[in-house]
Amino acid sequence: MHHFHYVGQKLHCEDVALDAVAGLHGTPTYVYSARTIEDNYRRLISSLAGLDVQLCYAMKANSNLAILRLFSNLGSAFDLVSGGELRRVLAAGGATKRSVFAGVGKTEAEIKLALESGIYGFHVESEPELARINHVAGRLGVKAPVAIRINPDVDAKTHAKITTGKSENKFGIPLKAAAAAYEAAARFPHLAIRGVQMHIGSQLTSAAPFIEAVQKVVPFVEQLKQLYGIAYFSIGGGIGIVYQDALASGDAAWWNAKPEGERPLTPEAYGAALKPLLAPLGLRILLEPGRFMVGNAGVLLSRVEYLKRGQGRNFLVVDAAMNDLVRPAMYDAYHEIVPVVRDTGRPALKADVVGPICESGDCFAKDRTLQTLGEGELVAFMSAGAYGYTMASRYNTRPAAAEVLVSGSRFELVNARETFETMLAGEKIPAFLKS
């Protein structure tokens, strides 16, 4: 459920008409709904009520400082994957002492910064990484809190580029080798074994792979508790969202109308499935959702530049492109595209919705049926709050989009559109080319 809906003809985010946002801040612009994020947060936390749960929002999904502060105000900590993300948490006033640091390639400088910030746990992906963290902790005269990422070899049945829990993926240590990895960790003098971690993939729309993975590792987690007195079990993120019927899924009625077997995973179903497996462990449970928290809480606003009518194919050329929202080009992802001002009286138009970049891959949708739209009119790409802005690039020297946060009837620019001055600031022409 989310807070994007039509009021009369106009698409609103909460109580704000989106054409007004585009009028003020231009396009392409990402618009986020604070209330949707708050609802997602509370629903997920409630689904595991009774357990000692810490939500560590996977900030790579959307790391705007305003979004991070919103999470921090709700009581969330963060799952971060780089020194840059750690600096964002610090800048947003987030709790590094409850946050965790993941990723297969942590550098010495990043490890040092995380230790100095009092990180709650390093999620370790290999034995050489244990040695490196031990080395840096020794130099600082501290003990580094670690948890090893277990790869449970479960097929998350999602897109190949976002599955992470199969043995052929680069992530984690196989369950069979995990006991030895913990023994190695215990021998390092500057490491403190704090927990255990797993994450099997992204955009999972059923509870079954989560159940399978948790069931597979629970006996090992119990052993770790006995042997090392671990404090926590992080079960990762991966809860999927609705892309296909994104707008309709804002309404509770859409969910209620779905027969049980066809309903996409809800936080309530996720919690209900996992709680009986997790409760007997008596450990703190860390959740690391990214996409679920913010995905349906954001749209990308874009303006139509041209309607190019071709032979047998129409192209709706918009001012957003694959550099702003790469998911369709990168993952063949579907985003629902809706008019910001709806006019049901107009004829339907079947078109490919494309951006202006010089790549055939710069295509958001093929053969999509929309209301007929023309130059200057606005569209919204739904479910664009996760892995949208954070994956943006500057390809074709296109400045990064603006970002706006809405709360009730208030809205504010939380990231100004990038300027060409800042884009070019680091570049220079060397003396040997100047004659």
Ligand SMILES: *Cc1c(COP(=O)(O)O)cnc(C)c1O
């Ligand atoms: C990316 C990632 C997440 C978040 O995944 P979502 O599918 O966005 O929930 C959580 N944990 C780890 C270790 C990750 O790499």
